Amino acid sequence: MSGQAFEPKNMIFRQLGNTGLRVPVFSYGGWLTVGYDQKGDIVKELMQTAFDAGINMFDSAEAYASGESEVEMGRVIKELNWNRSDIIVTTKIFFGVGRKERHNTRGLSRKHIVEGLNDSLKRLQLDYVDIVFAHRPDPTVPMEETVRAFNYLIDNGKAFYWGTSEWSAMQIQQAHEIARRLNMVGPAAEQPHYSMFHRERFENEYEPLWRYENYGSTIWSPLDSGLLTGKYNNGIPEGSRYHSNLNGAMDENVKHLTSPEGKAKIEKVKELTALAEKLGGSMTSLALAWTLHHKGVSTCILGATKPEQITENVKALDIYPKLTPDVLAEIEKILDNKPTPTATFGRRADDGQLS
Template sequence: MSGQAFEPKNMLFRNLGATGLRVPVFSYGGWLTVGYEQKGDIVKELMQTAFDLGINMFDNAEAYASGESELQMGRVIKELGWDRSDIIVTTKVFFGTGRSERHNTRGLSRKHIIEGVNKSLERLGLDYVDIVFAHRPDVTTPIEETVRAFNYLIDQGKTFYWGTSEWSAMEIQQAIEIAKRLNLVGPAAEQPHYSMLHRERFEKEYEPLWRYENHGSTIWSPLDSGLLTGKYNDGIPEGSRYHSNLNGAMDDNVKHLTSPEGKAKVEKVKKLTAVAERLGGSMTSLALAWTLHHKGVSTCILGATKPEQLKENVKALDLYPKLTPEVLEEIEKILDNKPGLPTSFGRRGDDGTLM
């Protein structure tokens, strides 16, 4: 029996790269949230709030909370009774579930891809996911074997699309070319880190993918673990992700915050906060709206731990139209971190061949 019907509200939708899959520009992810400190009723509240705000895409991975994240999300999907065609569910395979992983219980061999996805489907309680991502590249497995394994899952109806996460542009291009040569389905999207403060790879190395392949992306950590919300402008407040530290997961971030480079970033955030407030928004809204201006961004994964944060996050849709070329130039001057020219790999010559 179907539950509440999906109402997109004022959510914006984009095609996932060159595919026909329409994804909301904001999605909700389980990394460092669902299955960790967020379990039980709060997960249902978070996912229901996202759904009510027009966010119908939910991202996960076999490794998140050692599989607990998938169990929590799967339980909520079942309890809320959403029509399966109304939601987009993604997961990732590579790391396994953290149980002394070695040999065939991790990586991108045909064996682990197929077995890993089958176990993810069991935890999610679903017959299929919409997208499966290769969570990292696997240098010990031929890319052709990986491409064939994901194509098999598509043929079996266990996923509709596949993608990569934190692969190099060259590895992605290899997978695309192998799939074309073998008449198989190639990767549709990359899941990279992208934010105002983390731009080099997305805007330089991957640029040929966005430009010549119309490749999709599902970006993660657009707020840099909260740094771009402005909450750390005056230190580390109680209740923040840096303060809770999630069993040491934020150690590097905390150390970075007190370094000269980290302090310089905080000064930039303070200046950007003034721009956001002048436009009638928050630093959070500005940071999220800014990512949507890049043509390569299909959807921006949110990692809110409270429903109120999700409501604040989607206010970026109101700020997005206010980011005129003049405002974007002002932001660029404050950031002062625009990458250089894109790498030449993947460019096409006048005859259309790769250079």
């Protein structure tokens, strides 16, 4: 596959954790976007807009739109004829595709990991993905089986790296320890929720992973499904994600919006919006740029449903260098939600290893 060359523009690239893979700080994802209401030409427009903005990383999952997200992304990649070495494609395995069974059609058994990715590759029309994530932990499967299965995919050229999504820090550490014992490849990155309003796990529980393991991350919902754009400051506008509420995915968010805690968040968004405007940007660009300041963030997944949203999102690169220590302190004062550090696991004094 070869075609139009990739031009990174002013995009910033980072190493994905402790690997040699260089990823853009913004990537484009298909959760609640591609394969749902966004099908056909609009998907091509969205992905081309991202590509033109310097975003060459695209994230999906077998479960997104019951496989249709992968189908749509795969079709566009083929139609746009991008050079395969210029793009990074990721997917996730765990939930299966539109099935209710809880046996071998989902989970992290060797059977589903291998068969699941084979099916994903067919939908994507690709020979391999760059990263395959375990979409959730599976306590019903021995960790060693899961580690061996992902290494099988790597050894057979189906993926270059594997990662985790919404795993606990201890589960991730267990996978690393097993991989070291077996002389295998451990997970390279976690895909967690991280935003101004969702900080506890990322900044607290995962802190030893960023600090000692140099673990990477591909964060999702950095705008909290639009709450941090300011669009919900005066209710739920028609056409918004809360309004469309695909398959009830936003039920809890909508309910939270009218709660005392939700109303308090809206007031914070209004204060942050004023600060963003002083910096010459929007609330959206401020919220996105803020996530990039954490050392654990490798790439921030954008979930835009319109091309112009992608164009707006990447303007965060202009705000990012303006987030000086004083500005960050002002943001912290408005948010007033910095997690209190707790020790989840740490180094042993005698050998320097995580325990």
